[in-house]
Amino acid sequence: MLCIRAFRGGCRGREVPHPLPKVMKKLLTGSWDNESPKIKRENASWSGSQQVLDKNNSNVASEDYIMESDENLSHEKHGPVWAWNEWDPLEEVIVGNVNGATVPPFTVEVKANTYAKHWEFFRKHGGTSFPEGYLKKANAEIEEFCNILKHEGVEVKRPDNMDFSQVYQTPDFESCGMYAAMPRDILxxxxxxIIEAPMAWRSRFFEYRAYRSLIKEYFKGGAMWTTAPKPQMADELxxxxxxxxxxxxxxxxxANGQFVTTEFEPCFDAADFMRAGRDVFVQRSQVTNYMGIExxxxxxxxxxxxxxxxxxxxPNPMHIDATFNIIGPGMVLSNPDRPCHQIEMFKNAGWDVIHPPNPLISDDHPLWMSSKWLSMNVLMLDPKRVIVQSTETSIRKLFESLGIECIPVNILHANSLGGGFHCWTCDIRRNGELESYL
Ligand code: ARG
Structure with missing residues (x-):
């Protein structure tokens, strides 16, 4: 009987059994499709104990396990931080935190990035908590999302809790914070x-602090750690x-290329970048200026x-991942409402340019800080598995037709804070090498 037990990132000794990551299955079986348990995920909760299965898909007692080498996991080869693109098999991820989420003060840069129908909300609630009822639901959704990721064999890390309502003052400005919900925005x-982005909103100036415990651990484990130049965020920006x-x-x-941020100093958010190995793509946006790009x-x-x-x-560029989301080698979801001016470059290189269907989320569900296109803001677990909003059945069909297995998860209330699965996460380790796809 072939019995397998996988251990978390290189640990030895008595550890909690960890479901076998798909990447190891691929390496052992040579196939992505060699599915283990066919579990109906739709309404299930994974909070309970995790199963470890033998090759006949029956449960095996822990004594029966033999230890498999971790050599095929990239941690062993490359250290704790390692990712070159958006789709290699995901081994470790940071998932954001709902705790302490504070509505940012209604400054000029916030106004430029939000929709007029919500301006009253920002005027009224700026500097105080997002509505508690929403946070509670969002929190439950994100906890469940983490459980599902763990079940799929991904190691999940969380930022520290912070009091984001605390007001801070620098020589150039005064603000309170916002949240640590969207690691993709900053890392x-x-x-x-691992690069800490400088950010461009005053309410996000100190956001990096929520990630420092994690980053210091990665650094101790051998990762490179860079912080881009901190902007002053003076009025001139x-x-x-x-x-x-x-x-x-x-x-x-x-259309005139006029943005709320000037070229006073470099600024950028990490979420304006999209990785495909040797080629990385970025947009000039409301939060990423040309100096930041340079x-x-x-x-x-x-x-x-x-x-x-x-x-x-x-009309409102901020964060590229609900506009142009690369989901595999030579495969990109390109928002049909926001055509890419350089799309020929991708077509000429033989890429599949896929236009996702219109989002299905209802008009009365509040999205305070984004458009509805969070439906395409998906997270790839590997080239053949995607985390997708459960209620977005049209895009789910699209993925299935592409031979990509959907793992439906519901984070509708978490969406209200401004992000989908890609925004809510930052992949720390994906198993793959630096390659050229263009
Ligand atoms: N600005 C995008 C939109 O409204 C949302 C992008 C969210 N992405 C993120 N990383 N926070 O479509």
Whole structure:
């Protein structure tokens, strides 16, 4: 009887049995499709004990396990931090935290990035907690999301709890914080390096602090750790009279390449970057300026990575992952409402450019900080498995038709805080090597 037990990232000794990561199955069986338990995920909760199965899919007692070498896991080869793209088999991930989530003060940069129908919400609640009822539901959803990730064999880490309502003052400005819900916004892993983005919102200036316990551990384990230059976030970084009043204004300003951030100093959010091995893509957005892009270009060039600036027909560019989400080698979800001006580059390289269907989320569900296109903000567990919003049945069908297995999870209330699965996570380790796809 072939019995297998996998241990978390290189630990030895008496450990909690960990479900066999798909990547090891692939390595052992040579196939992604050699599915283990066919469990109906739809309404199930994974909070209970995890199963370990033998090759006949029957449960085996723990005494029967033989220990498998961890050599095939990238931790053993590359250390704790290692990811070159958005789809290699996921081994470890940071999932954001709901705790302490605070509505950002309604400043000019927040106004430029949010929709007019929510401005009253920001005026009223800026500096105080997001509505408690929503946070409670969001928290339950995210806990369940973490359980599902663990069940799928992914190691899950969480940021520290912080009091984001605390007001801070620097020589240049005063603000309170926002949250540690979206690790994707602030952290970017490229190879063995973890980069802390400088950010562009004053309410996010100190957000990195929630991740420092984790980052110090990764550093001790051998990871490279970089913080991009901290911006001053002085008044000069923002166009104080950014003339946004309506959707028409948005379109006109975006078409003219006019953004709320100036070129006073470099700024960027990590979520404006999308990785595909030797090629990384970025957009000039409301939070990522050209100086920020140039800083990253020079930085990544040293690692042999080419940074390409893309642009989209988007009235409100902020974070590329609900606009242009690369889901596999030569495969990208391209938002049909926001055509990419450089799409020929991808087509010429033989990429599949896939237009996802319209989101199904209802108009009266509050999305305070994003559009509905969070439906395409999916997280790949490997090239053949995707975490997708359970209620988004159209995009689920699309994935199934592409031969990608959907793992449906519901985070509708967590969406209200401004992100989908890709935003709510930051992949720390994916098993794969640096390759060229373009
Ligand atoms: N600005 C995007 C939209 O409204 C949402 C992107 C969210 N991504 C993120 N990493 N927070 O479509």
């Amino acid at each position: 970017l892993v490229i190879g063995d390096e 923002y166009d104080q009279v950014y003339p946004i009043r309506s959707v028409e204004d948005r379109h006109r300003l975006a 800083w990253m270009r020079r930085h990544l060039e040293k690692k042999g990575i080419r940074l390409h600036t893309l642009s989209f027909k988007d």
